[in-house]
Amino acid sequence: MLRAVALTKHFPGKQVIANFSFAWSTPGIYLIAGPNGVGKSTLLAMLAGALAADAGEVFVGDADLRNSPLSARRRLSFCPADCPVFPFLTGQDWLGLLASVRGHLNRQALDQLMDGFQLHAHLHTRFDQLSLGTARKILLLGSAAADTEILILDEPSNGLDASSLAALQQVLREQARQRLIILSCHEPAQRRGFDISPDRTLSL
Numbered sequence: 001m002l003r004a005v006a007l008t009k010h011f012p013g014k015q016v017i018a019n020f021s022f023a024w025s026t027p028g029i030y031l032i033a034g035p036n037g038v039g040k041s042t043l044l045a046m047l048a049g050a051l052a053a054d055a056g057e058v059f060v061g062d063a064d065l066r067n068s069p070l071s072a073r074r075r076l077s078f079c080p081a082d083c084p085v086f087p088f089l090t091g092q093d094w095l096g097l098l099a100s101v102r103g104h105l106n107r108q109a110l111d112q113l114m115d116g117f118q119l120h121a122h123l124h125t126r127f128d129q130l131s132l133g134t135a136r137k138i139l140l141l142g143s144a145a146a147d148t149e150i151l152i153l154d155e156p157s158n159g160l161d162a163s164s165l166a167a168l169q170q171v172l173r174e175q176a177r178q179r180l181i182i183l184s185c186h187e188p189a190q191r192r193g194f195d196i197s198p199d200r201t202l203s204l
């Protein structure tokens with residue numbers, strides 16, 4: 001489904017990811033774990049095609065992210081740890097934009113997370129007027145509801161309250177039967193009430 005081959009990334013004065021290779025061949029939840037600053041976000045951004053590697057390759061199925069970025073990215077959905085959305089958009093605008101780019105969004109995931117995150121009252125508020133946690137929930141909902149075979153979430157539990165963590169946990173567990181889900185966490189997720197029970201943990 002997804003294959004990283006000898007991925008390497010330097011930032012000025014430091015090597016962050018060195019020769020990382022791994023093949024994800026079955027659906028399930030894969031946790032990328034490790035302390036602050038070890039390179040989890042850097043790795044996930046390279047896997048998603050949001051950050052160029054210095055060397056190495058990422059294949060999404062047969063499509064090479066560098067040479068066939070559109071066909072590769074069509075098959076994956078990525079939610080970064082920050083909130084990179086135009087501040088003047090509302091949640092409704094954002095989900096409409098995603099639906100038009102993706103063709104459609106998964107109705108079941110949309111409904112489950114809209115209720116579980118209690119987002120109905122916030123959909124018509126601009127992103128620059130939302131709390132960070134609510135903005136994150138809208139981005140997570142949009143990413144989880146994209147009907148892609150791969151979902152990559154950077155620190156999805158950050159900033160979420162307990163009932164939202166439980167809702168996200170349930171949706172991800174259900175989706176993981178058919179979907180490859182890669183997520184990062186910098187401390188044991190269970191400690192913060194996000195007991196995602198990954199099928200495999202890769203420690204950086």
Ligand SMILES: Nc1ncnc2c1ncn2[C@@H]1O[C@H](COP(=O)(O)OP(=O)(O)OP(=O)(O)O)[C@@H](O)[C@H]1O
Pocket residue numbers: 011012016034035036037038039040041042043186
């Ligand atoms: N654009 C950048 N320019 C320079 N250095 C960077 C840049 N992005 C990340 N780094 C550095 O790369 C290293 C890895 O950062 P990264 O955000 O990938 O770590 P992380 O494991 O996700 O950390 P955290 O758990 O705190 O989110 C850090 O030392 C960070 O300072």
